[in-house]
Amino acid sequence: MAHTDIGTKFLKKYIGTINDSFKITGSKSESNRLLVLQALYPSIKISNLSNSDDTNLMLNALNSSENKINIGHAGTTMRFLTSYFAVKPNSEIILTGSARMQERPIKILVDALRSLGAKIEYIKNEGFPPLKITGTTLTNNTVKIDGSVSSQYISSLLLIAPTLPEGLTIEFDGKITSIPYIQMTLSLLNDLGVDTHFEGQFIKVTSTQKIKNTEFTVESDWSSASYAYSFVALSKDGKLNISSYKQNSLQGDSVLQNIYKKFGVATSFDEHTISLEKIQNFKLPKHVEFDLVKAPDIAQTIAVTAFALGVQCHMTGLHTLKIKETDRIIALYNELTKLGATIEHTDETLTVKAFNGTVNSDIHIATYNDHRMAMAFAPLLLKTNINIDDAGVVSKSYPSFWSDFERFQ
Numbered sequence: 187m188a189h190t191d192i193g194t195k196f197l198k199k200y201i202g203t204i205n206d207s208f209k210i211t212g213s214k215s216e217s218n219r220l221l222v223l224q225a226l227y228p229s230i231k232i233s234n235l236s237n238s239d240d241t242n243l244m245l246n247a248l249n250s251s252e253n254k255i256n257i258g259h260a261g262t263t264m265r266f267l268t269s270y271f272a273v274k275p276n277s278e279i280i281l282t283g284s285a286r287m288q289e290r291p292i293k294i295l296v297d298a299l300r301s302l303g304a305k306i307e308y309i310k311n312e313g314f315p316p317l318k319i320t321g322t323t324l325t326n327n328t329v330k331i332d333g334s335v336s337s338q339y340i341s342s343l344l345l346i347a348p349t350l351p352e353g354l355t356i357e358f359d360g361k362i363t364s365i366p367y368i369q370m371t372l373s374l375l376n377d378l379g380v381d382t383h384f385e386g387q388f389i390k391v392t393s394t395q396k397i398k399n400t401e402f403t404v405e406s407d408w409s410s411a412s413y414a415y416s417f418v419a420l421s422k423d424g425k426l427n428i429s430s431y432k433q434n435s436l437q438g439d440s441v442l443q444n445i446y447k448k449f450g451v452a453t454s455f456d457e458h459t460i461s462l463e464k465i466q467n468f469k470l471p472k473h474v475e476f477d478l479v480k481a482p483d484i485a486q487t488i489a490v491t492a493f494a495l496g497v498q499c500h501m502t503g504l505h506t507l508k509i510k511e512t513d514r515i516i517a518l519y520n521e522l523t524k525l526g527a528t529i530e531h532t533d534e535t536l537t538v539k540a541f542n543g544t545v546n547s548d549i550h551i552a553t554y555n556d557h558r559m560a561m562a563f564a565p566l567l568l569k570t571n572i573n574i575d576d577a578g579v580v581s582k583s584y585p586s587f588w589s590d591f592e593r594f595q
Contacts, residue, residue: 192588194550195577197567200594204417204424204568207459208590212236212404213437214583215262215367218244219374220402222266222345227378231401234430238583254280259287259555259582261510262338264315268295269342272304273349274321280309282316286555289314290509294332295339302326302350324350333358333387336506340389341371347391348380358387363506366438366480373436377402406430408439409558410584411460412487415442416565417594418462419449419491430458438481445484448474449491470497472540479503486562489518489538493527494569498540505534512554521563524549525570545570557582567594 217236224230225248235241240260247255247267257263264283271279282288293313296306305320327350331339340356347354362368372382372389378400381392411428418424431440433455443453450468454461474492478485478501485501492499507514515536519529526546528539545566550573553559557579564587566572580587588595 192578195574204421207427210406210410213407214238217241227397229399234404257283265338265342269346271319277321279319298329298331327352328355330357333362334360337364337367344371348394353393356389370436408437409483412484413561415446416491420568425463473498475500477503490562492538499538512556
């Protein structure tokens with residue numbers, strides 16, 4: 187599925203009030219995990235699924251009768267389906283994606299699956315999609331994997347683990363990245379009645395052939411909430427109510443509540459709705475630091491917010507941004523620099539220097555086929571006129587983004 191083609195979106199500087207309410211679609215991360223589990227255990231029922239391109243691609247792939255499946259730019263879908271098709275009996279699938287997807291490494295996951303007995307071949311370049319996957323029974327029950335590269339590799343293995351004849355024990359090399367996403371997967375397995383144990387460098391999942399009949403309601407996406415936080419932070423006295431959210435969320439990006447306190451945004455819960463409100467007479471700090479190893483997807487929004495507020499911001503734990511839809515560290519450097527920012531970066535850190543000037547006007551922001559680039563830069567309309575190129579890319583995770591915020595455009 188290609189994203190909506192709406193070309194460049196011109197955003198005129200907005201000087202009105204920010205006060206609105208809207209509902210954000212279900213979490214893409216939670217939806218995609220549940221869809222794979224539903225394919226493995228058909229008694230599962232799911233409500234409030236994400237309406238994102240990535241989730242629709244996952245649905246289409248799981249329901250497809252074709253032997254070649256193209257998942258476009260959907261990285262999570264590629265990684266989860268690699269394991270799913272590896273254990274689907276009597277199937278032979280070619281799993282491919284966009285040109286960028288064919289540059290995104292998958293060797294660590296393929297090596298792990300092969301060590302368990304999977305039959306996977308590379309069609310073009312060693313270590314990268316497209317893949318030829320022949321479904322089979324995985325007879326081994328232990329695997330060792332580098333935990334520092336992508337938590338999606340780990341969740342991919344965990345989703346199939348209870349279906350294996352003897353379950354699965356995963357041992358990690360190195361520091362484990364994005365642990366909240368791993369814990370989300372384990373929590374969903376636990377809700378199905380699957381026994382899991384995560385301690386130190388090991389996760390053990392018990393083989394479970396029959397699960398409880400379970401209905402899941404997907405929580406709304408916290409990554410998508412980050413743009414609402416940014417709008418309120420950049421406003422004078424803004425307030426936005428968004429739903430549906432849980433105070434004790436499984437999603438790592440719920441850390442937004444604490445991060446945006448430092449940018450003057452208060453969060454309050456009323457049942458499943460959160461209210462974001464600008465704290466009056468708030469004194470911004472001169473410097474903030476965030477370790478985003480557990481929540482790297484909100485780095486772009488934070489960087490743009492800090493720049494627009496003139497707060498020096500140093501972010502670490504960004505090593506996974508190099509292998510996302512684009513190299514997000516370089517993309518942030520390129521686009522923020524156009525606007526007048528001074529940026530320093532390494533392969534895993536980014537620093538936005540304090541900025542007290544005027545944000546450059548009428549700049550075109552390149553989005554690099556990356557939904558988060560488009561949405562992270564949109565709140566800058568509270569500071570200046572700005573153009574978002576290839577604005578339809580938002581459909582990858584948040585198709586209603588432009589309509590939700592249209593009254594500010």
